[in-house]
Amino acid sequence: MSKSPDATLVQAPGVTLTIDGRTVVGRKGRTILEAALENGIKIPYLCYHPRISRTGACRICLVKVNDTMFKTACTEPVAENMKVVSEDAELAAIRKDILEMLLSEGDHNCLYCDANGACELQDLVKRYDAQMPTGEFPRRKREIDEASSKGLKRNEDRCVLCGRCVKACGEIQISNVWQFTGRGSKTHLTSGLFEKIGDSPCVNCGTCSQLCPTGAIMPQLPLGNGFNWELQKESSICIYCGVGCKIDFHKNKEGMLVKATGNGDGPNEGHLCVKGRFGFDFMQKPTRLISPLIKENGEFREAAWEEALDFVAGKLKKIKADSGPDSVGALASAKCSNEDNYLMQKFVRAVVGTNNIDHCARL
Amino acid sequence: MTNSIREIPDSAGFFVIGSNTTENHPVIGSMIKNEVINKGKKLIVVDPREIELSRYADYYFQINPGTNIAILNGLMHVIVKEDLYDKAYVEERCEGFEELAKTLEKYTPEHVADICGLKKPQDIIDAARFIAGLKPMSLYYAMGITQFVSGVNGVKSTANLQMLLGNLGVAGGGVNPLRGQNNVQGACDMGGLPNVYPAYQPVTSEDNKAKFESAWDAKNLSTKPGLTLMEMFNGAIEGKIKALYVMGENPVLSDPNQHHVLEALRSLELFVVQDIFLTETAREAHVVFPSFGFLEKSGTVSNTERRVQLMNKVIDPPGQSKDDWWIIMQLANRLGAKWDYSCSEDIFNEMRKVTPSYAGMTYQRVKNELIQWPCPTPEHPGTQFLHKGKFSRGKGLMTAIDYTPPAEGTDKEYPVALTTGRVLEQFHTGTMSRNSRILEELSPEPFIEMSGHDSRSYDIVDGELISVSTRRGSLRIKVRVTDTAKPGVVFIPFHFKEAAANVLTIDALDPVAKIPEYKACACRIEKILPLDEKGGGR
Incomplete structure (x- = not known):
């Protein structure tokens, strides 16, 4: 879910800095991470997401600034002549340590995780060759709730407490269902005051599941299933209301639809509602x-x-x-394309010879 | 929409009237909520139901159904009386102010509060002062403005308010109707209307007739405006319409007064339906053509902000189904045409030659750029908001409009106002959403929404099955007691064939737009008593 850059920031004055010895231009008010990503430098991160405000929770994006200090790249603004080291042996070791602590805290078993192959934690574990730490670690019992909600599955054993879901709900959907509760190692997610998401006022927009970097919050699948690396995706425009959300539809090897994700290039900026997210399986109903x-x-x-x-x-x-031609009428459709509608009215007018053409615009 | 979705952050405030935005246009609803809740922007909500947005509103008016014009006039009354309007804007860019001001005189806060069923006239004064200070303020509306016999006047009233405040033709302002179907804008733009060719070029004009005869290589195009949907059904019953060809619509469930629609369809000599499911309407057909669903076809659609976007083929179509345009072309050629389109892009390229507002668009541009019509030339960037600098027609026309009540008021026999609409998880007649597993599980059954006050008066409890009747018909339906409803007003979503709201609704039409009055009619609520309590019937 990418957001088109904020117009005011695009016009913000440039700030020149070096990242890994390379001179790059960032924008005043934006962060080291944003400057790096805009210049093709891949600083790793988990809690950052372009659609939400800065968090600085996961510490994965830690970089060295001016040889003197460690800063989280996702929260530190760029400054003139700033010297950034995005990765060296020391940073890699720190990142590996953080990843191994995250692994020890949860149950990150890709074998039975829906996010397998589309998991940002898995990517980083691979990138930094992190291993499941040996030895005993205190494990807290965490919430697993795969059934209470029609739209979402929640497995907090896969949660890295990045807070993207909290912000997705509070800054994009604005339902404020997800919150953190507890302190320190007891911090965990809560859906408002409700133990189960299904009992909460969640409206099943599924944006939290789209932003979740792991398999902690996943969408329920109405129809097909498949390994993430086998899914093919193509974009189209939502068939429901007039907002015209752009959606990426994912299908499996057998051609069955699996899931829908918001595409950042549409008027929806990556957001979807419950109908856009889950209302597609009618297409492949046997009663078609x-x-x-x-x-x-x-x-x-x-x-x-x-x-x-x-x-x-x-x-x-x-x-x-x-x-006579005026004894014939036709109804075009607000559910069909411009091309279909153009041709229908041309048929009625030029071929039949009447203007008896209308559609459900008023309904 | 005169303005664009991406201008929502530019607005200082939002005036939402007759739109349950968070349920019917949820993504825009969230964007408005973000501005109001997270950024402190202002919000005014006018709706007979206490919808979600009303909870975050600075002012909320729970008006009686069908009294939009009265409340708008009431607000404008105060704005004019207290000299709060944008004088320079009105003087320079608009006309008709004097007449409007004269008409507004009688809409005093007390008079308006009386019509709208509001307790505190002072709120109208306060809200009027409040919105006059919001620059720019954008106005959003949906079918809660239009689906009345006074629908056209309601729309004109929203424009009056925005012109008075100088909020038209500026970024973050505008009159913004939220279109309820993904391509209802495009279907209108393409001339799927009885009185206009593509891009709203009137069929009555001899020039347009000549233009389209030449473009289409056609003879004798009719200059007589055709019939609207409801007029076609009436025509069928009168025997004037003998054949009807319906593509992708389900009027049996979506149109008012279902009995009348069925009678019309059953009177036809030829009734052809082209759809993806055997809908309630398709069951009535003589011939049914199976067509592609949206993920099986490519083509363009135009959204509520006039933005044209490309649909791509995602999955393979089932069985023998065909693309809608292909089916139409086969029929046309059997009736003597010589059409030879090989793909939707061929049709688009012909369309843009006769559609000035789309003339500058190509598939390539639409794919790579954000383009909103009007886009008259290949170099034109498209139009983010309309009426910039000056109105399309020259001066913005303010229209003096009086409040007129709905066609069917409540009375002793039918004492409760009935209004209809949609819920978040379902859509229209349910052809798509009710065939989607998760959506159907989330919202599986019809209900009537009733206030706690009314439920006590009728001695009805939440979940009870009751009878609802109007002069058109009656049905049995489960009650949902909720604070959303205004006392004396009930609401039924129209998605559910097992308790089809349109058995009840009235087929009274706006005289200009011919839009049915779905949002207000009179009904009667009755408790269903077990047989032994009925005392032998009545």
Whole structure:
């Protein structure tokens, strides 16, 4: 979910700094991490996300500034002539340590995790060759709730307390369902005052699941399933209301739809509502119409296209000849494309010869 | 929308009237909430139901259904009387102010509060002063303005208010109707209306007739405006309409007065439906054509802010189903046309030649750029907001409008006002959402929303099955007792065929736009008594 850069910041004055010896230009008021990402330098992170405010919780993006101090790149603003080291042996070791602490705290078993293959923690574990620490670590019992909500699954054993879900709900959806509760090692997620998400006022927009870097919050799947690395994705425009949200639809090897994620380039800036997120499986219902039908003696029978088209065209010709073109009418559709609608009105006007064309604009 | 979704952060305040935004346009609803809750922007909400947004509003008016014009006039009355309007803007850019001001005179806060069912007239004065200080303020509305016999006047009243405040033609302002279907804007733009060709070019004009005859290589295009949807149904019953071809619509559930619609469809000699499911409407057809669903086709759609976007094919279509345009082309060619489109882009390229507002768009541009019409040339960047500098028609026309009540007021026999609409998890007639597993699980059944006050008066409890009747029909439906409802007003979502709200609704139309009055009619609530308590029936 990328956000188009804020216009005022794009115009903000440039700030020149060096990252790993490379001179780059950042923007006044933006962070080291943002300057690095804009210049193709991949500083790792977990709690940062372009759609939400700065957090600085995970410490993965720790960098060296001016050889004297460690700073979290996601919160530290760029400054003129700043010298940044984004990675060296020491930083890599720190990152590995942080990752191993995160691993020890939870139950990060990719074997049965829906995020396997699309997990930012997994990527970093691979990148820094982190291992599950040996030895006994105190483990707290954490919330696993896969069934109370129709839209979301929650497994806090996979949570890294990055806070993206809290901010997704508080800054994008604005339902403020997710919060942190507890202190220190007892910190954990809570859905408002409710133990189960299904009992909370969550409206199932699913934006928390889209921003979650691990498998802690995942969407329920209405239809197909598949390994993340096998899914194919293509964008389209939501079929429901007039906002016109751009959505990436993911399908599995068998061609079944699996999930929908908000695309940052649309007017929705990556956000979706419950209908955009979950209302697509009707497309692959077995009750879809698959053949032209002609009604005979009150019952439908399947017909070939040629027969059905000839039948309708013949009838239309006759009615037009007997009763005139104004005895024919048609309804176009607010659910069809511009091209379909253009052609429908052209058919009615130029081929039938009437202006009896309308659609459900008023409904 | 005159303005754009991305201007929401530019507004100092929002005036939301007749739109349950967080349920019907949730993504825009969240953007407004973000401005109001997280950034302290101002919010005024006008709606008969105590919708979610009303909780965050600086002023909330729970008006009686169908009294939008009265409250708007009441606010404008105060703004004019106290000299709070944007004089320079009105003088320079608008016309009709004198007449409007004269009409507004009688809409005193007390008179308006009486019409709208509001307890505190002083709130109207305070709110008027408040919104006059919000620059720019954007106004959002939806079907809660338009679906009345006074729908067109309601829209004009929203424009009056925004012109008076100088909020039209500026970023972050505007009159912003939220369109309820993903391509209702495009269907209108493409000429899917009885009186206009693409880009709203009137069919009555001889020039337009000549233009389209030449572009389409057609003869004798009709200059007589056609019939609207409701008029076609009436025509079918009268025997004037003999054939009807319906693409992707379900009027049996979506149109008012269901009995009347069914009678019309059953009177036809030829009824053809093109859809993805055997809908309640398709069941009535003589012939059904199976078509592609949205993820099986490519093409463009135009959203509520006039932005044109590309749909891509995501999955393979089932069985013998075909693209909508392909089916239309096959029929056209059997009736003597010689169309030869090979893909949707061919059609788009022809369309833009006859559609000035789309003339500068190509698939390539639409794919890579954010383009909103009007976009008249390939170099034109598109139009973020309308009426910049001056109005499209020259001067902004202020229209003096009087409040008129809904066609069917409540009375002794039918004492409760009924209004209809949608819920978050369902959509329209449910052809899509009710066939989506998670959505259907989230909102599986019809209900009638009733205030605690009314439930006590009728001795009805939450979850009880009751009977609701109007002069058109009646149905049995479960009660949801909620503080959302205003006493004396009930609400039924129209998604559910098992208790179809449109069995009850009235088919009274706005005289200009022919939009049905879904948002207000009179009904009667009755408790269903077990047989042995009925005392032998009545």
